[in-house]
Amino acid sequence: MRFPYIPNTKQDEEKMLKVLGLDSVDRLFDDIPESIKLGRRLNLDVPRSESEVSKMVKHLANKNLSTEELVCFRGAGAYDHAIPSVVHHLISRSEFYTAYTPYQPEISQGTLQAIFEYQTMIANITGMNVANASMYDGASATAEAAMLASANQKGDTILISETVNPEIRDVVKTYMRFYNVKVVEVPSKDGLTDMDALRETASADTVGVIIQTPNFFGNIEDCTEAVEIAHENKALFIMNVDPISLGLLKTPGEYGADIAVGEGQVLGNSLNFGGPYLGFMASSTKQMRKLPGRIVGQTVDLDGKRAFTLTLQAREQHIRREKATSNICSNQALNALAATIYMGLLGKEGMAEVAEQSATKAYYAKQELIKTGKFRSVHDAPFFREFVLETDIDIEDLNKQLADKGFLGGYNLGKDYPSDKNRVLFCVTEKRTKDEIDCLVKAMEEITW
């Protein structure tokens, strides 16, 4: 049997075996004890041609309804922003995607330069001094920031606001449970972190304070007081931010955050049913040598020519082994490249415009939905791209009816917050047109309540 990805012919095989003095390929596996040899065919299908495989996989794909068919008004951690065509084209250059971690700088300047540009863009958009080369996703980046704080600050407790995305809180809790660090949730008030409660909870045992803005409900948190509280207690202030929002909103750098983390999917990465995305992490200069993950630096080569290389590697697992405070190795380089291309293409004006249009359209959608008389506003706080509405109908039922009309309705908050039954989190990005919003509103009017 011949396989398109395996070049060796029967003659090649025989020639090679002869060099090795063996009579059969089986001899290469004589070192495997008989008792653990499989001794049978793997119970998988037979090999198939490309066209057969394509048909089978498409058959599965066609069982799905995607955001190409359903007009998406759902976010809650993953966002349907427009992705410029060039992103896919450029990340599909196989010089990029078939390379590995740039261990050999002389033949990896492509990846290294792109990461250097990425680090610059992330630092600039967050207003922080330095950024690393990416993390798995926004949730695990937040957990890594909590680990960084735990490893370097005195104390044993991470404070995280209840308004942080529940999945992010779950991930932080998983990492911290095994890292033997306590996680205490700070209650919310009117859809925002309760700063009085934060002040009461924070103590000398606090190593880090985590706030997300815009928070899970879409509301914009004013972090001024939270930064003070964290620093008064010698804890790091960790801000989880949406990078699109930073085209409009006050940055972690402006607030004086120690670490900024977030989900980078919004920067030119497809929804992909949840991954691969990328996390980002940026910090003040003070935390630079404690950052996890890869970092690229600028230097020169033997001829004095500008060059880029992986640097500050003394922080990383392959050097520190069991003393490393993170085990992260390869993560999301190609997604970071997509983010770089996206930010490079949109540029300073585009990043502001995508933020402004998203917010403007979100405000419009909220006011129009309330006008139907079927929804009530839940929070009064300023919001960015998402907002919470309350209604009298069961949200699952509402979304089912909306799906029949071609919409992916808002996220059912009752799933995460039992007290939020009949509350729904709508999301509007710049990609949604005014017409689509008007159609959603009209669909709501037709729905049986």
Next chain:
Amino acid sequence: MVKYDQLIFEISKEGRKGYAFPGCKVDNVNLDEVIPSALRRGTEIVLPEVSEPQLVRHYTQVSMKNFGVDTGFYPLGSCTMKYNPKINEDMASLPKFSALHPHQEERTVQGALELMHNLSGMLSEIGGMDAFSLQPAAGAQGELAGLMIIKAYHEKRGDFKRTKIIVPDSAHGTNPASAHVAGFDVVEIKSTRDGAIDIENLKAALNDEIAGLMLTNPSTLGLFEKNIVEIAKLVHEAGGQLYYDGANLNAIMGQTRPGDMGFDVVHYNLHKTFTTPHGGGGPGSGPVGVKKHLEPFLPKPVVTKVGDIFKLDNDRPDSIGRLKSFNGNFGILVRAYTYILTMGAEGLTRVSEMAVLNANYIQEKLKAHYTLPVDTICKHEFVLAGLKNELSTCSTLDVAKRLLDHGYHPPTIYFPLIVPNAIMIEPTETESLETLDAFIDVMIQISKEADENPELLKNAPTTTVIRRVDEVMAARSPILKWEKQ
């Protein structure tokens, strides 16, 4: 063309645009009225301003400074740099996969869940495990998940004494680092000269504080751990669990399975064995598989099938919890699934056979010119201990850099740590005999150059876009971002 040396910021010009937005058309919302200035950005966003064609040419030029598997031979040991089939990319880009929102209702994503469910089953069969979670985003996160599972398992049994993990000194750096992050203390044991577990050292390290042992098999020297059955027995008798780092799975498919060797928990690297692209350093995927007794502890969610319906099961009280948002690196799962469908049982078996044959062929041809610490049949990779001539003034690094001039990506060097001057070569099954022969010739030529003209190695590379870089300068006074002049 490779002379291109600009950053995207350096081709920026005030007022240029690379992207047009649809008109907003909403005229009754004024953001200045609803979002107070105290919450607004007050500083300039320093980002480039370029047109689309400029950006495309920029990143095309930048890409050409890279070397990938499509460019040439990439025998980077332990990384399994095999060819990435193009159909995999096409399948992952199908809008009905790539445009799925992770929070969609299950009834609208049955195809995606079915794919995940099928893939879990395939991975279980290949490894002899009972259940998989596809959630971990990479190998290192898969390791972390596996170790957390072991910890949760012991704690569930009320055994809180087991706070230590045994890691051999030949292990990849992520092994001890993952153990630390999972809250374990690491007990490092010395391997035998040939990179195997030293049974006496293992026995001495085992006690009722040991939660488990982390192992790759074949080992990082590319040699099959022949005592694996006894090792598994010893660890289990001492109450420990056996963890399999799937980095070297490419050697054994269809021959033997970690589950049959006695491993309780495994992770695979889909970006190694299952041809998903390495992406310049990710995205990967590191599914974690377990035997029945560890299934309740798998990270959530796990895809289950109830009747004819596929579900994401989040109701798992003993689960270690979530390790990342959503459902794993789904796009990578689509690629791996496509690959397994393409290869089938016969294909995957053939993959390991040819990966091992290719490695042994190179090993045999190079052992007269480089030091081969253990001269025996290897698996999918082997490790040389530098140049044969011990008096050579050239280092392993020099050999690697000289390979660049010949158009090859060098092997992994100075790893594993237990072999001095290590050169770790993994050809994979997707290389032709002609490629192997050409590489062998170059390696032999370099070993001769090291004796006859060592400066050729020490000055190498000279044909690449840049020469060797000043790494000390990079670390001493770090420049980590571009600054406006």
